[in-house]
Amino acid sequence: MPPLSALWTPRQKLPHHPGMDESLTTIGFDADDTLWQSEQFYRLTEDRFAGLLAGHGDGPDISARLLAAERRNLALYGFGVKGFTLSMIETALELTQNAAPGALMRQILDIGREMLAHPVETLPGVLPTLEALAPRFRLVLVTKGDLFDQERKLAASGLGELFDAVEIVSDKTQAVYERVFSRHGDGPARAMMVGNSLKSDILPAIAAGSTGVFIPHDLTWVHEHAEAPETDPRFFRLERFADLLGLVDDLA
Structure with missing residues (x-):
């Protein structure tokens, strides 16, 4: 039988999350193809x-x-x-x-x-979900890529004011998540990372001790493909960004 983490659906109550020592306080978000089209x-x-x-x-x-x-x-x-x-x-x-x-x-x-000048199109459910989460958690944007381009897209998206911190990094590794969630939160164990890349957003965040929430995108660069850690209790897969609210409530 597949693990519970791989089967989460809205309105499903989960048992206490074994990956967290204390309650969730910080949520990190990937940008490209998680918050907007890229x-x-x-x-x-x-x-x-x-x-x-x-x-x-x-x-x-x-x-x-x-x-x-x-x-x-x-x-x-x-x-x-x-x-x-x-x-x-x-x-x-x-x-x-x-x-x-x-x-x-x-x-x-x-x-x-x-x-470098293309319009920014936020993905369905992103704005209302972030607006609902922002009063309750520290929201951190963790994205890699060119500094100027990522800053431009964040400004054009209209989402910037919803984030407590923005980290534009050269790559996403376990060490990066440990540093980011310690700097802007209460450590990796009390943090969640949300993204569309298993390789960059999920696997290194879980390795750092955080929860990883995978929201697949129809188009994901082949370099970002990896095997999903289906048996890890800190791994969750969602079909829609809007489902994140229900998952967070169930894990709280």
């Missing part, structure tokens, strides 16, 4: 990029080469649009054997710049 803009840009290089390979091969470049460059450029744009340029040079014309480089820079 990956869809990468997918659309990737399709445009493949179209620009159509004479040098088919779509799947171009996408595979781009993904390989992104993974190689993460340690140098980090996460975000700027690193993605540089990876597109590197892939274009590889595919054209360093003969990519300046006009093509300009087009790639232009579509990268467009990504």
Whole structure:
């Protein structure tokens, strides 16, 4: 039988949560594809990029080469649009054997710049849920990526005033969650992390001693895929962001 944590549904009362020494006081939230749309803009840009290089390979091969470049460059450029744009340029040079014309480089820079100006679309249920939680808990935004871009999206989302703290980090690790939840809360054991990435939002937060709440998104970058810790009592999966209110009440 699957563990209780994997089967939580609204209005289901849970037994005392064994992962918490004391009551929940702090809730961390991922940003991209948890609070607002993000990956869809990468997918659309990737399709445009493949179209620009159509004479040098088919779509799947171009996408595979781009993904390989992104993974190689993460340690140098980090996460975000700027690193993605540089990876597109590197892939274009590889595919054209360093003969990519300046006009093509300009087009790639232009579509990268467009990504940095795309509108911010909050996901269903986010605003009313955060508004309901903000008076009761410390809310902390924990996101990785380019500093300027993440600050822009937070400002454009209209959600900024609901957070007690914002942490824009180069990566999300156990040590990062230990530091963030100790700095802005009462330690990891009294904190919950909510996000759409098992690899970045859930697994390292649970390793730090927090509760991890996984809310899948239809589009999640393949680099963020990981196995769900279904047997861990601190792991919960929700289908809708709005269901977070019921889960929090049941764990309290």
